[in-house]
Amino acid sequence: MSESRGQRRVGIVGYGHLGQYLVRRLRMDGLQHGLELAFVWNRDASKLEGSVPAELWLGKLADFSERHADIIVEVAHPCIAQDHGEAFLKAADFMVGSPTALADVGTELKLREAARQSGHTLYIPSGALWGGQDIQRLDDGGMLQALTVTMVKHPDSFRLGGHLGELVQAARKERKVLYDGPVRKLCPLAPNNVNTMAAACMAAPSLGFDGVKGRLVADPDLSDYHVVEIEATGPSGFSVSSKRKNPAACGAVTGAATFAAFWSSLLVCQGHGGRVYLC
Known part of the structure; x- marks a missing residue:
């Protein structure tokens, strides 16, 4: 048909x-x-x-x-x-x-x-990405000044290239921040793990891949779910924060709710x- x-x-x-x-x-x-x-x-x-x-x-x-x-x-x-x-x-x-x-x-x-x-x-x-449409509306209205997306997963759930692949090995014993910076630089190193961050960049074109900040964290104690935290800020002290727990088997790249x-x-x-x- x-x-x-x-x-x-x-x-x-x-x-x-x-x-x-x-x-x-x-x-x-x-x-x-x-x-x-x-x-x-x-x-x-x-x-x-x-x-x-x-x-x-x-x-x-x-x-x-x-x-x-x-x-x-x-x-x-x-x-x-x-x-x-x-x-x-x-x-x-x-x-x-x-x-x-x-x-x-x-x-x-x-x-x-x-x-x-x-x-x-x-x-x-x-x-x-929780609240993507809200981010988009803020951006459309010229109200979005900064956006940070933090993703936390068990070390086995990452598929990383370059030096990040080496860093994640060190995170098997304790929680470690693997990356903290512009999303654009992170995407080629973690193409299968940071699609949520990339979606946020597309929702906020005024900031884009260079302006949206990404934080990638490996936590060996996080065996049953992934965590995505969003922080958006605007003028006059405006801010919104959210934390999403996505059930996921240890080693899974994508959480079940996704x-x-x-x-x-x-x-x-x-x-x-x-x-x-x-x-």
């Missing part, structure tokens, strides 16, 4: 834990929400065997347009948005599940322009035009 007959066709790019969850929800509950699965792509196609019907497999990502998806959802790796995001937006709406990709200035500008020219929407899922948040985000992805939209 096409969108004109009442169904939005959804392409899923990536079949890790989050991709599997979204595919399962689409196959079980999609039709009642006006959604149907158009295709599933995974770098290792063998992982689709036994759980995804063969007719839904997409062999080559470059052939995505043949499946006529209305929205494409990336839940794989930041390189997908960098390499294919512009092409996706020319044909469909695009939800970036790895918004750390947008820390690259060229990628962000390219995708913003592609959305504007095509009339399709570049969707940024809130994920574990899966349902992605599904909720997908349900609102329609009718927002050629712009960036936090969902």
